[in-house]
Amino acid sequence: MPTLEPFSESRPLTLGVELELQLVNTHDYDLAPYSDEMLRLMGKLSLPGSVVPEMTSSMIEISTGVCESAAHVLGELTQLRDALVKCADKLNIAVVGGGTHPFQQWHRQRIYDKPRFRELSDLYGYLSKQFTVFGQHVHVGCPSADEALVMLHRMSRYIPHFIALSASSPYVQGQDTSFDSARLNSVSAFPMSGRAPFTLTWDGFTGFFNKTTRTGVVKSMKDFYWDIRPKPEYGTIEIRVFDTPLTVERAAALAGLVQSLAAWFLHEQPFTPVEDDYMVYTYNRFQACRFGLEAVYVDPESGRHLPLRDHILQTLRLLAPHAQRLGAGPAIQLLAEDAELGANDARWLRQQQARERLLPEVVRRGGQRFKGSG
Numbered sequence: 001m002p003t004l005e006p007f008s009e010s011r012p013l014t015l016g017v018e019l020e021l022q023l024v025n026t027h028d029y030d031l032a033p034y035s036d037e038m039l040r041l042m043g044k045l046s047l048p049g050s051v052v053p054e055m056t057s058s059m060i061e062i063s064t065g066v067c068e069s070a071a072h073v074l075g076e077l078t079q080l081r082d083a084l085v086k087c088a089d090k091l092n093i094a095v096v097g098g099g100t101h102p103f104q105q106w107h108r109q110r111i112y113d114k115p116r117f118r119e120l121s122d123l124y125g126y127l128s129k130q131f132t133v134f135g136q137h138v139h140v141g142c143p144s145a146d147e148a149l150v151m152l153h154r155m156s157r158y159i160p161h162f163i164a165l166s167a168s169s170p171y172v173q174g175q176d177t178s179f180d181s182a183r184l185n186s187v188s189a190f191p192m193s194g195r196a197p198f199t200l201t202w203d204g205f206t207g208f209f210n211k212t213t214r215t216g217v218v219k220s221m222k223d224f225y226w227d228i229r230p231k232p233e234y235g236t237i238e239i240r241v242f243d244t245p246l247t248v249e250r251a252a253a254l255a256g257l258v259q260s261l262a263a264w265f266l267h268e269q270p271f272t273p274v275e276d277d278y279m280v281y282t283y284n285r286f287q288a289c290r291f292g293l294e295a296v297y298v299d300p301e302s303g304r305h306l307p308l309r310d311h312i313l314q315t316l317r318l319l320a321p322h323a324q325r326l327g328a329g330p331a332i333q334l335l336a337e338d339a340e341l342g343a344n345d346a347r348w349l350r351q352q353q354a355r356e357r358l359l360p361e362v363v364r365r366g367g368q369r370f371k372g373s374g
Contacts, residue, residue: 015070029361034093134244284308
């Protein structure tokens with residue numbers, strides 16, 4: 001029977017960021033199956049982090065190494081971005097951010113030829129191709145296994161904030177979905193998605209893992225598609241609800257937000273998470289996916305309803321001293337300014353479509369924005 005590996009040591013508050021990105025052709029800006037060619041070209045370069053394939057062959061994932069700050073994350077993502085753009089230019093394709101491609105047809109996608117992806121395709125059928133969606137994952141280092149679980153459940157209160165600030169997937173299959181983040185609807189279709197079980201000790205979590213693997217439902221931690229999951233091999237928790245932003249600057253800012261929250265939790269122990277926090281979790285998550293920064297947020301302690309945007313701004317003000325100490329002040333400032341304006345990437349995409357009335361042109365402009373020239 002599989003066993004849960006020990007929780008590794010990591011430096012508290014260190015960061016790691018993964019970005020899943022779109023590869024598109026430059027004649028009609030549909031997805032293009034060029035991940036092998038991109039991996040071959042990127043493999044010749046000396047770069048931080050890593051570049052790997054994803055579920056379908058029009059996707060590619062870049063990852064930073066272990067970073068100390070949002071600025072460190074931005075530095076590594078910028079190097080990776082610039083290399084990707086140069087390699088894409090050689091292939092006459094473009095690299096684009098965003099949580100969904102606005103008009104790709106999922107049935108045309110090809111599963112990347114890798115044993116795990118073939119296995120998932122056999123198990124999940126058409127859901128595997130529908131998983132051609134693009135997310136940002138942020139890892140944050142934790143002092144110990146027990147503290148990682150406490151941090152995970154504290155962080156869960158801020159899942160709606162993460163969704164609304166990163167939302168960049170309003171379009172699916174050529175249609176405006178009315179959601180700011182439609183991507184998470186695809187993730188939710190998987191049976192092991194949702195939230196982690198409520199336990200605040202690693203012994204308790206190990207007991208859950210052993211029961212689950214005994215049933216044969218899962219074989220390893222990779223089989224859990226939770227919104228936040230522990231990553232024992234890295235000594236981190238991994239937040240998985242972010243849509244891939246349209247720029248590496250926003251991706252780094254979101255990492256700065258996670259780091260600042262984690263610092264607040266570790267230094268001030270602001271509240272003790274309880275199972276009842278999750279009574280409003282699904283509602284808050286839906287609100288953020290559907291309405292983005294215009295969502296309603298239900299406070300899990302008081303049950304009070306308030307605009308999510310207001311709660312985001314309150315939270316960012318609260319985090320400011322920790323952000324300054326960590327060098328994440330500019331990241332928090334960027335997010336606060338956008339929250340004040342009700343601006344996220346989903347809004348930008350809709351504005352482009354309202355102006356152009358042509359989704360391929362929206363994708364082209366998204367590619368320019370990712371390059372840093374649009």
